[in-house]
Every structure is written in C-alpha cells, then in structure tokens.
Amino acid sequence: MKKTLLYGISLISIVLLILVAAYARNGFLKSHDTESKEHSFLDVFEVEQATYPSPETIDKTGSKEASFDDEFSTSTAHVTSHNPVAGYVVTATSSTSVLRVPVMIYHSVRPHVSESSLQDAYDITPELLAQEIEFLKVNGYTCIRFSDLVAAMDGTTTLPAKPVILSFDDGWENQYVYAFPILKKYKVPGTFFIYTNPVGRNPHWMTWSQIVEMDRAGMEIGGHSRTHPYLTKIIDNHLLDKEIAEPKAIIEAHIGHPIYAFAYPFGFYNARVVAAVKRAGYVVARNVFNGVWQDAAHRYEVRGALSTDRITDFERYLKMP
Numbered sequence: 001m002k003k004t005l006l007y008g009i010s011l012i013s014i015v016l017l018i019l020v021a022a023y024a025r026n027g028f029l030k031s032h033d034t035e036s037k038e039h040s041f042l043d044v045f046e047v048e049q050a051t052y053p054s055p056e057t058i059d060k061t062g063s064k065e066a067s068f069d070d071e072f073s074t075s076t077a078h079v080t081s082h083n084p085v086a087g088y089v090v091t092a093t094s095s096t097s098v099l100r101v102p103v104m105i106y107h108s109v110r111p112h113v114s115e116s117s118l119q120d121a122y123d124i125t126p127e128l129l130a131q132e133i134e135f136l137k138v139n140g141y142t143c144i145r146f147s148d149l150v151a152a153m154d155g156t157t158t159l160p161a162k163p164v165i166l167s168f169d170d171g172w173e174n175q176y177v178y179a180f181p182i183l184k185k186y187k188v189p190g191t192f193f194i195y196t197n198p199v200g201r202n203p204h205w206m207t208w209s210q211i212v213e214m215d216r217a218g219m220e221i222g223g224h225s226r227t228h229p230y231l232t233k234i235i236d237n238h239l240l241d242k243e244i245a246e247p248k249a250i251i252e253a254h255i256g257h258p259i260y261a262f263a264y265p266f267g268f269y270n271a272r273v274v275a276a277v278k279r280a281g282y283v284v285a286r287n288v289f290n291g292v293w294q295d296a297a298h299r300y301e302v303r304g305a306l307s308t309d310r311i312t313d314f315e316r317y318l319k320m321p
C-alpha cells in the first residue's frame with residue numbers, strides 16, 4: 001500500500017515536471033518569437049539587400065511603378081519650392097522608380113589633431129572634403145539634396161545625369177566652420193542632419209543662427225532625433241514620437257519652412273521607427289547601409305556610405321554597382 005502510494009506520488013511528480021518543462025519551453029519559444037519579430041524588419045531588409053537588383057536588371061524606363069500614398073503626395077507638394085544653391089541646375093533624364101544616387105555620410109570635418117583618436121576614424125579633414133568635391137566636379141557629378149531625391153522619386157522633377165548627395169550628421173560646429181565654407185565655395189548643397197538637444201547648449205554644436213544661415217545659403221537641414229537615442233529600443237510610442245517629431249517642429253520653427261529628410265541615429269530602425277518617421281511628416285529617411293541604388297518604394301531606407309580618410313574609398317563607393 002505504502003509502495004503504491006510512493007509510486008503514485010512519483011508518477012504525479014514526473015507528469016508535473018513534464019508539464020512545467022513543456023510550459024517553460026513554450027514560454028521560451030514565445031519570448032524568442034517576440035524578439036525575432038522586433039528584428040524582422042531588418043531581417044527582411046537584409047534579404048532585400050542580398051537580392052537587390054543589379055544595375056543591369058533595373059528597368060530604366062520607369063515601367064516599374066512605385067506605390068505612393070496620399071500622405072506622401074500632399075507632403076511633397078512643396079518640396080521643390082525651396083531655393084536651390086546658386087548655379088545648381090537640375091537637368092532632365094528619364095524618370096525611374098529606382099535611382100542611382102550615391103549618398104556620402106560625413107561626421108566631423110576638422111583638421112586631424114591626433115591620428116590615433118577614435119573620433120578621427122569618423123572625421124575627415126577640410127582638405128579631403130575639398131578634394132572629394134573637386135573630384136565630383138571634374139567627373140561630372142552634381143550634388144543634390146534629399147528633397148530633390150524625393151521629388152524625383154515622385155516624378156515631379158528629374159535628376160542630373162550623375163547625382164550625388166553629401167550628408168553631414170549630428171550638427172557638429174566644425175561642420176559649420178569647415179564644411180560649409182567649402183560647400184559655398186564650390187556652390188554645392190549639402191544636407192545637415194541635426195539632433196536638436198545640444199543646439200544652443202553644447203559649444204561643440206552649431207547654434208540656431210548658424211543653422212539658419214546655412215539654410216538661407218541653400219543647404220538642406222534634416223532631422224536626426226532629439227537626443228540621438230537607439231530609436232529601436234524606445235518602447236513608449238509617445239517618447240518615440242517626441243524623439244522624431246519634436247526636432248522637426250523645432251527646426252521648422254527656426255528656419256521657417258518644412259524639412260523633409262530624417263537620418264536614423266546610429267542607422268538603427270525597424271518598422272515601428274519607420275512608422276513614427278512617417279507620422280512625423282518626413283518623406284524620406286537615410287540609413288547607413290552601403291548602397292547607391294535608391295528605391296522609391298523604400299524611400300525610408302535610403303542608403304549611404306560612411307566617409308573614411310581615404311579618397312580611394314570615396315571613388316570606389318561612387319563606382320559601386
């Protein structure tokens with residue numbers, strides 16, 4: 001009798017153990033699933049990147065239609081109204097939903113004080129920037145802005161034969177001090193993605209009057225969040241909206257007209273972040289994935305290349321298939 005009871009208890013314990021183990025495994029799988037879902041947008045992106053059309057397979061006639069939503073059409077209505085840089089002329093080529101537009105991504109522009117410092121890895125010298133722009137001029141490239149790119153994606157303008165975008169991230173004061181005079185000298189526009197929290201507070205950041213001055217001179221100003229967070233890690237939707245929409249409102253209040261482009265801090269984004277960027281009213285956004293082909297259907301995933309100290313990397317990127 002005692003033996004049967006013990007046997008019964010053991011049997012029940014084993015069954016319970018199996019149930020607990022099964023539940024734990026199920027729970028683990030569930031949380032793993034959730035984690036995969038968070039990354040699914042980037043996973044999809046990676047797949048797309050691997051199968052991205054080669055230049056030969058891209059339909060240059062424009063028969064591949066991109067789906068434009070109403071929100072985009074309304075918000076790009078005034079894209080072309082902003083004054084271009086003097087001497088900057090857009091000439092006609094055939095329109096297509098996939099455009100070849102290399103996008104350079106610069107950070108600090110300043111003389112190198114110490115070749116070994118980490119910051120120098122992201123810096124380029126004013127001399128190299130001038131050399132790169134000189135290279136573009138000599139080789140028939142035309143610098144455009146993101147507002148020109150979206151207008152071309154939307155079919156309201158056409159791009160010059162060899163368009164390229166020069167973008168400058170964060171809002172470092174050295175960009176105003178060193179890059180802006182070079183851009184003015186060569187009469188080319190650049191796009192400055194600014195995260196707004198340090199503006200007027202951190203001496204290494206541009207001031208609002210410097211930002212306004214650059215805007216008036218034909219530079220494009222874009223949003224780069226409020227505090228430069230990892231946007232994918234912000235759980236609260238209100239906080240996410242605040243990070244993305246607030247800088248747009250602040251910048252527009254200072255420069256007095258709409259801005260269109262956003263750059264993801266650290267290049268990190270997912271479907272939720274893209275939705276928030278759209279909600280805020282931006283019509284185009286740039287990541288940091290290497291690539292030169294910009295797809296109208298993926299206008300919130302415009303690619304670019306991080307600058308390096310070597311002009312050979314710059315030339316190689318421009319030739320990227």
Ligand SMILES: [Zn+2]
Binds near residue numbers: 170224228
């Ligand atoms: Zn940044």
